[in-house]
Every structure is written in structure tokens, then in C-alpha cells.
Amino acid sequence: MTEVTTTRFVRPGSLEEAVGILRDGPGKWTLLAGGTDLLVRMRDGAVRPEGVIDLTGVREMSDIGVVEGHVVVGALVTHARLAGDDVVRRHGMALAEAADLVGSPQIRNRGTLGGNVMNASPAADAVPPLFVLAAEIRLVGPAGERWVPVDEFATGPGITVKREDEILAAVRFEAEGGTFRSRFARMGTRKALAIAKVSVAIGARRAGPGGDLDRVRVALGAVAPTVIRARKAETLLEGARLSEATIEAAAAAVMDEARPISDIRSTAEYRREMCGVLTRRLLNAAEGE
Ligand SMILES: Cc1cc2nc3c(=O)[nH]c(=O)nc-3n(C[C@H](O)[C@H](O)[C@H](O)COP(=O)(O)OP(=O)(O)OC[C@H]3O[C@@H](n4cnc5c(N)ncnc54)[C@H](O)[C@@H]3O)c2cc1C
Missing domain, CATH: 3.30.465.10 (Uridine Diphospho-n-acetylenolpyruvylglucosamine Reductase; domain 3)
Known part of the structure; x- marks a missing residue:
């Protein structure tokens, strides 16, 4: 006999109401926003929530x-x-x-x-x-x-x-957009709607064209169990000016700090190499700005 389960569905109109529903039924509810992940997992049977709180009315x-x-x-x-x-x-x-x-x-x-x-x-x-x-x-x-x-x-x-x-x-x-700039690049097969194999984001403040960098932050996606900061590359770039030599050194530091794995989407070697490529690309673009 097939077991039939129904999922309760509620759509609160405010954050307070949504929090109240969660408080009164701890562990029972799953939150739904755009549904692009959750509905796929529900369809596949990977998750079977007792109740769904649709947040789109908040x-x-x-x-x-x-x-x-x-x-x-x-x-x-x-x-x-x-x-x-x-x-x-x-x-x-x-x-x-x-x-x-x-x-x-x-x-x-x-x-x-x-x-x-x-x-x-x-x-x-x-x-x-x-x-x-x-x-x-x-x-x-x-x-x-x-x-x-x-x-x-x-x-x-x-x-x-x-x-x-x-x-x-x-x-x-x-909100410090006047002097702080940030950029993002990723490698992934967009045509196949694939998620990123590797991604790099870099942010820094620069006094003016050709000026020293400060508040440098470099983050890497898909090369460790969580997104990570590339601290060695940040230290190298902090207080430095962008030049071929600093860009090369930063790319090498990023490759050294990435801890990628090999899986069905890519190999660890390729991912590490691509971290360097994306870092160079972002820093060269910043140098040219
Ligand atoms: C074909 C396809 C391609 C995709 N491509 C990409 C891609 O290129 N890059 C990428 O990063 N992702 C990609 N995704 C993943 C997904 O679309 C994104 O992560 C999207 O931003 C998820 O948002 P959502 O509102 O649809 O989340 P939902 O599916 O509604 O929820 C996702 C999870 O977050 C929880 N949740 C949602 N909102 C809240 C909240 N406000 N508070 C607490 N919990 C909450 C839900 O309970 C659930 O566990 C892809 C997915 C598909 C199906």
C-alpha cells in the first residue's frame, strides 16, 4: 500500500507572523522562498516537510x-x-x-x-x-x-x-561604493546550467588610479567545504600597487590556498589552476580601470 502524506502550506503576510508560526511548531516547518532548490528536492523525495511556510507574502x-x-x-x-x-x-x-x-x-x-x-x-x-x-x-x-x-x-x-x-x-x-570596488568571476558550464566549478571574488579600496590598495579581501568558492578567504593573497596585496609582479604573486598565493577536491564536475588540479586564472583576470581588469 502506498503511504500518502500531505504537506501543510501557509503563507504569512509579515515576518512577525512567520516567526510566530515557527515558534509554535518547532521542527515542523520548512521555509520556502523562490523554491528553485526546495521544490526540486521535494519532488525528488529528498525532503518531505510536514509543513511549508511560503515566505513570498512577507x-x-x-x-x-x-x-x-x-x-x-x-x-x-x-x-x-x-x-x-x-x-x-x-x-x-x-x-x-x-x-x-x-x-x-x-x-x-x-x-x-x-x-x-x-x-x-x-x-x-x-x-x-x-x-x-x-x-x-x-x-x-x-x-x-x-x-x-x-x-x-x-x-x-x-x-x-x-x-x-x-x-x-x-x-x-x-555602502562605501565610492572607493571600495569589488568584482566576481566564475568557471562553470553555463550552457548546462551547471553551478560554479570555481569562483573568485575580490574587493579592495584604492586611493585613485594606480594608488595603493587597502581593505583587500579575496574569497574563493567551490574549493573547500565552505567559501574561504585567501588570506595570504590579501596580505600580499594590502598596501601594494597593482603590477604584473603583484598580480602574479597574488594568483600564486590563491592557488596555494585553495583546497579543491576532484569530483564529477572537475579535477582538483584544474580547479586550482582556474583559481589563479580568475584572480589574474580580475586583478588585470582592476589595473586597467
Ligand atoms: C537549474 C538550476 C540552476 C541553478 N544554478 C545556480 C547557479 O548558477 N548558482 C547558484 O549559486 N545557484 C544555482 N542554483 C541553486 C538555486 O537556484 C539558488 O541557490 C537560489 O538562490 C535558491 O533560492 P530560492 O529562493 O529558490 O531558495 P528555496 O528553494 O526557496 O530555498 C532553498 C533553501 O533555503 C531555505 N530558505 C530559503 N529562504 C530562506 C529564508 N529567508 N530564511 C531561512 N531559510 C530560507 C529553504 O528552507 C531551503 O532549505 C540553481 C538551481 C537550479 C534548479
């Missing part, structure tokens, strides 16, 4: 704005919107570039920033940009809100510090 999680010197992006903002938003492009270009490379137009129109961060995949495209922007994640639960630095949020593939009764409500980063 208007306050759909905004992008500047609040007290920070760009605040609601968790429900889609990749398509991120890619084209003027505020995001001005203060967090790497994030806009990453959003523009996610999946297909359909996936970009539905998939959200919150869902991407929550997947805690080392290959999630939005996460290396959030590392270089020193972003913080807003979690809201019955006890109130807390902000977690993005580099402390995922502790392993698919594992985060978010508690069961919390909702990822927003992401914020400093």
Missing part, C-alpha cells in the same frame, strides 16, 4: 535600501533584481555580477539571495561576493534579531548557524 523581506550607511538587501530579493539594481551595482558590484551569472533567466527570476545563502553550498554564487563585502546576515527569531558575519554563517556544506526557529530576513554590507 513584503518587508523584499526591499533593497540604504540604512545608516549600509546597503540592506531583503532575503527575498531575486538574482534578477540584484543583477540590475543601481544601489547594489554601486556598492556591491561583485554581488550584482554573481547574480547575473546564476542559472538561467527562469532561475534568476525566482531564486532569492536568502535561499542562495541558506543552501550553504561552497559553490553558491552570491557568497564569495558577500565575503569580500564583509556582509552580515540578519536572523530573526522568537528571541529577537541577531546579525552574523557571513564568514561565520556556514560551517560546512549545507550547515549553518541559523537556529530552527529563525528566519534569514536580510543581508547588509557597508
